[in-house]
Amino acid sequence: MTDNNITEEATMSTSLYERIGGEAAVNAAVELFYRKVLNDYRINRFFGKSDMDKQIAKQKAFFTMAFGGPNNYTGQDMRNAHEHLVKMGLDDSHFDAVMEHLGATLVELNVPADLIAEAAAIAESTRKDVLGK
Amino acid sequence: MAILTIEDKTYICQADETVLDALLRENVNIPYACKKGTCHSCIVQSPSTLPPEAAQAGLKNTQKKQRYFLACQCHPEQDMAIKLPDQSEFYTDGTVVANKMLNRNTLLLIIAFKDAFEFNAGQFVNLQRPDGLTRSYSIANTPQESNTLEFHIRRLPGGKFSEWLHDELKVGDIISVSEARGHCFYLPERSGQGLLLIGTGTGLAPLAGILTDALAQGHSGPIYLFHGSREVEDLYRIDEMRQLTQQHQNFHYIPCISGKHVPEGFNRGRVNDVALALLTDLKGWRVFLCGHPDMVNQMKIQTFLKGAASTDIYADAFLATPV
Numbered sequence: 001m002t003d004n005n006i007t008e009e010a011t012m013s014t015s016l017y018e019r020i021g022g023e024a025a026v027n028a029a030v031e032l033f034y035r036k037v038l039n040d041y042r043i044n045r046f047f048g049k050s051d052m053d054k055q056i057a058k059q060k061a062f063f064t065m066a067f068g069g070p071n072n073y074t075g076q077d078m079r080n081a082h083e084h085l086v087k088m089g090l091d092d093s094h095f096d097a098v099m100e101h102l103g104a105t106l107v108e109l110n111v112p113a114d115l116i117a118e119a120a121a122i123a124e125s126t127r128k129d130v131l132g133k
Numbered sequence: 134m135a136i137l138t139i140e141d142k143t144y145i146c147q148a149d150e151t152v153l154d155a156l157l158r159e160n161v162n163i164p165y166a167c168k169k170g171t172c173h174s175c176i177v178q179s180p181s182t183l184p185p186e187a188a189q190a191g192l193k194n195t196q197k198k199q200r201y202f203l204a205c206q207c208h209p210e211q212d213m214a215i216k217l218p219d220q221s222e223f224y225t226d227g228t229v230v231a232n233k234m235l236n237r238n239t240l241l242l243i244i245a246f247k248d249a250f251e252f253n254a255g256q257f258v259n260l261q262r263p264d265g266l267t268r269s270y271s272i273a274n275t276p277q278e279s280n281t282l283e284f285h286i287r288r289l290p291g292g293k294f295s296e297w298l299h300d301e302l303k304v305g306d307i308i309s310v311s312e313a314r315g316h317c318f319y320l321p322e323r324s325g326q327g328l329l330l331i332g333t334g335t336g337l338a339p340l341a342g343i344l345t346d347a348l349a350q351g352h353s354g355p356i357y358l359f360h361g362s363r364e365v366e367d368l369y370r371i372d373e374m375r376q377l378t379q380q381h382q383n384f385h386y387i388p389c390i391s392g393k394h395v396p397e398g399f400n401r402g403r404v405n406d407v408a409l410a411l412l413t414d415l416k417g418w419r420v421f422l423c424g425h426p427d428m429v430n431q432m433k434i435q436t437f438l439k440g441a442a443s444t445d446i447y448a449d450a451f452l453a454t455p456v
Binding site for chain 2: 023026027030031034035038039051052053056057060061064069070071
């Protein structure tokens with residue numbers, strides 16, 4: 001193995017997504033997170049109850065993004081996707097509730113605190129776009 | 134390097150490319166999004182060759198068995214023939230060998246084929262009328278029973294297809310049948326796991342197939358079947374199910390009536406309410422839901438909240454027969 005390869009692997013393994021555990025971590029997190037969200041009367045009306053499989057796919061995309069994993073979302077996509085929810089009254093209090101469940105989910109999965117902080121910061125960075133501000 | 138075949142065209146997949154990379158480079162129209170195995174947008178099928186293990190990570194076990202895989206996660210280990218999701222279906226002609234009523238509005242239709250028909254109990258097919266009109270119906274039997282498919286067809290008022298099946302199709306007639314599809318079926322694994330089957334009306338059809346299959350494969354965990362309708366006259370196979378509970382200690386049959394008149398031996402209420410009241414912890418259970426779309430959607434969430442893993446909850450994408 002050349003030095004170049006070692007450096008490359010080291011760089012790759014430092015991505016938050018890989019350190020947290022990649023796809024397996026996303027799957028485990030979504031199971032816990034979605035149960036919390038559906039049980040939360042403050043926000044469950046924003047998580048459409050019609051098609052659970054689609055909702056779970058969306059949550060997977062959310063966690064992949066929060067873990068700094070690959071995603072093709074732009075700020076505009078975030079705005080467009082949440083526009084109808086903003087019309088339904090989505091505001092900072094609801095965003096806070098989601099952040100709360102995100103943190104609690106990762107604590108439950110024994111993710112180290114520094115990694116949770118990194119994931120929370122990434123999720124937090126979408127606040128303005130999600131709320132259409 | 135591997136050769137990818139789609140219908141009658143071939144493409145080269147280079148050593149460092151995934152199947153998705155190669156198809157996109159060749160301008161093949163294939164849906165995709167995350168390219169990381171998470172979103173499952175680029176799911177395709179390789180009916181004749183086993184896909185690499187890494188390309189099936191995260192799929193439902195029933196999808197794995199049918200050799201579905203994620204194009205973005207697939208570095209081919211050999212040449213592959215690939216089926217895209219929208220590729221046209223292959224139809225086989227079958228002959229109607231039985232049509233009789235199971236209750237006042239449900240027809241039992243049995244279609245026989247010359248050769249073995251490949252399917253898993255619980256899957257569905259499209260039936261096609263000579264004029265091209267097509268509807269999806271669940272298969273109610275298991276592949277072990279000769280070369281036949283069994284269907285339970287409810288007559289829908291004004292339903293063009295169901296009325297044709299009920300009123301015009303006769304024993305001896307020929308009908309076109311598509312390949313079997315759907316991920317809602319039993320796999321003989323974790324045989325001590327609890328199985329929860331909930332169906333309304335002809336939603337019993339796929340569940341009856343799944344039940345027969347699970348029992349035949351020696352499933353040892355508890356199996357609960359809840360079958361519901363408004364009136365007792367719309368249930369069917371009641372005696373057969375009760376007989377099965379005599380033969381299999383782990384099988385429980387709970388017929389439910391949501392209407393006013395509830396005869397002795399039947400449970401009062403909607404299947405979903407009755408089931409959730411009886412089974413309060415579904416952690417580790419496998420769940421199969423068939424029937425009314427509202428019931429199915431609601432129960433997906435309710436069983437998930439009661440602890441069933443989302444990958445253990447099966448319901449078919451098609452839920453009701455359109456008129």
